[in-house]
Amino acid sequence: MIKLIGVAIVILGFALKLDNIAIILVAGFVTGLVGGMDIVKILETIGNSFVANRSMAIFIVIMLVTGTLERNGLREMAAKLIGKIKNATAGMVIGAYGVLRLILAAFNVSLGGTAGFVRPVVMPMAIGAVEAKHGKADEKHVEELKGMSAGMENVTWFFGQVLFVGGSGALLVQSTLKQLGYETDLASLAKVEIPVALFALIVAGILYYFKDRHLDKTIYGQKK
Amino acid sequence: MDPKIAIGTKLLECLYILMGLVAGYAGIKTLFEKEHKAKIGTAVFWCSLAVILVFGRWLPKLWSGILVIVMAIPAVLGQVKAGPNGGPSKEYTEAQAKKIGYKIFIPTLMMGTMAIIFAVFTKVSPLVGVGVGVIIAAILLMIFSKNNKPKTFLDDSKRMLDIVGPLSMLPMLLAALGAIFTTAGVGQVIADLVSKVIPQGNMTVGIIVYAVAMAIFTMIMGNAFAAITVITVGIGGPFVLALGANPTVIGMLALTCGYCGTLSTPMAANFNIVPVAILDMKGRYNVIKNQLIVAGIMLTFQICYMLIAK
Known part of the structure; x- marks a missing residue:
């Protein structure tokens, strides 16, 4: 029973927003000590696991080009690509961004997140679509469009990234299962997620499209 | 190297060394940044990570464990910070976008594509494919623009590592915690x-x-x-x-x-x-x-x- 103290430390620590790295180390040392390991054995276990899981640092190699891709106009071209849909409603702009983001997430490429892409690119396009139709965008509508853009951003990123063969999520699953004695391979782990990712994109796309259409009707309809 | 070790393992080890060199570059470059607010802590963090990545295979387990703790200390103390921002200007990225156009998506999709190709056609880890994809993407970027020199890639990767910071180590640290849970x-x-x-x-x-x-x-x-x-x-x-x-x-x-x-x-x-x-x-x-x-x-x-x- 006392061995669960580490689990309690992790849950409480994360919930109380303490420093994540400190929580993990404290939980590790406390669990090891109450579980009958000495300091040397604990350090050896940490070292062994860390070295065995060096593959999780693959993002470092990827970063060798992500910054430079950005430098060479990746965001600008992504914006241009989304801008290609004609007569788009705000909901369609958000949906198109979702499609692009999911595809790029599957290749482990981010366009810069909310600060780097949604605020400077997606929102002006969505608001532009509303203004083209109604002249001025309603405040309540804009607030919801922001919420939906951020939602699309998160949904497609979470469920898209797991399609990348060698993403950090799958690597952690692989190492967790290995400790329990189950061998898995990265390509199969990614394959399992294909229906999930497609379904997530469809659900969010349809939901946001109709929500925007509904808002569009209820907000501007009464003014006419 | 020992000929008995499989070629896939050797390639993976090369990849770890490459990761280590990138992390090490970030750490050492930090030391030379005059305006950096937490030079020592940040350098200790990235450099100890670099040592574990490059030499992990040969280091005794205990040493690796100690290095993980050495790496974590400045992170816990809040002494790992981003350097002065050396990002490209908006004018520059817009000019590059005009010049390169949609071709920019070719290197962008290279890492994922190579990972799949390696997973399907070889017995080598798809992660090696990611590494190969990075190299091809870098070569393409150098062909697209003469301004992309090897130093550009290193400086940009340092800037990106600064953005993700120590929390990027969370999966690896959690895996280590999982190992302790299992042993205990x-x-x-x-x-x-x-x-x-x-x-x-x-x-x-x-x-x-x-x-x-x-x-x-x-x-x-x-x-x-x-x-x-x-x-x-x-x-x-x-x-x-x-x-x-x-x-x-x-x-x-x-x-x-x-x-x-x-x-x-x-x-x-x-x-x-x-x-x-x-x-x-x-x-x-x-x-x-x-x-x-x-x-x-x-x-x-x-x-x-x-x-x-x-």
Whole structure:
């Protein structure tokens, strides 16, 4: 029973927003000590696991080009690509961004997140679509469009990234299962997620499209 | 090198060395940045990571463990910070976009493509494919523009590492915590405890409890990576996998069930609360409110998927 103290430390620590790295180390040392390991054995276990899981640092190699891709106009071209849909409603702009983001997430490429892409690119396009139709965008509508853009951003990123063969999520699953004695391979782990990712994109796309259409009707309809 | 070691392992080791060199460059460059606010801490962090990555294979376990702690100390003390921003100007990226155009997507998609090609056609780890993809992407970028010199890539990667910071080590640290849990026998204790509440031996109940527990614990902890190490050992292993379920399907989907929790909690502030500020929104929970239905549908979908494909 006392061995669960580490689990309690992790849950409480994360919930109380303490420093994540400190929580993990404290939980590790406390669990090891109450579980009958000495300091040397604990350090050896940490070292062994860390070295065995060096593959999780693959993002470092990827970063060798992500910054430079950005430098060479990746965001600008992504914006241009989304801008290609004609007569788009705000909901369609958000949906198109979702499609692009999911595809790029599957290749482990981010366009810069909310600060780097949604605020400077997606929102002006969505608001532009509303203004083209109604002249001025309603405040309540804009607030919801922001919420939906951020939602699309998160949904497609979470469920898209797991399609990348060698993403950090799958690597952690692989190492967790290995400790329990189950061998898995990265390509199969990614394959399992294909229906999930497609379904997530469809659900969010349809939901946001109709929500925007509904808002569009209820907000501007009464003014006419 | 020892000829008995498989070529795939050797290539993977080369990849780790490359990672280490990039991390080491970030650490050493920090030392030369005059305006940097936490030079020593930041340099210690990236340089010790570099040593573990490059020499991990040959270092005694104890040394690696000590190096992990040395790396973690400045991070815990808040002494790992980003350097002065050397990002490109908007004018420059716009000019480059005009010049290079849609061709920029070729190097962008190279890493993922090579990972798949390696997974399908070779016995070597797809991660080596990612590394090869990075090299091809870098070569293409150098062909596209003469301004992209080797130093440009290194400086840009340093800038990106500064942005992700020490939290990027979370998966590796959580894996280490999982290893300690396993060695100390924590899984057995949780399993004994849970078996008093739910019946062992019923896979359907096990799957539903595992999936829902992943979502709920992620909501409490705000982090699916932290949840999966604990919940898989305690519930996923003894109540689902031990009964013969497919570990690839169950283990992987459990993670994305956790993501449904991430979408529904203010604890995942980076994703759900910070954007509210970035987008100047009025309602603090308006991002979460737009995600709740999606999260509920996705959790249900995945539980059904697990039950069918188990």
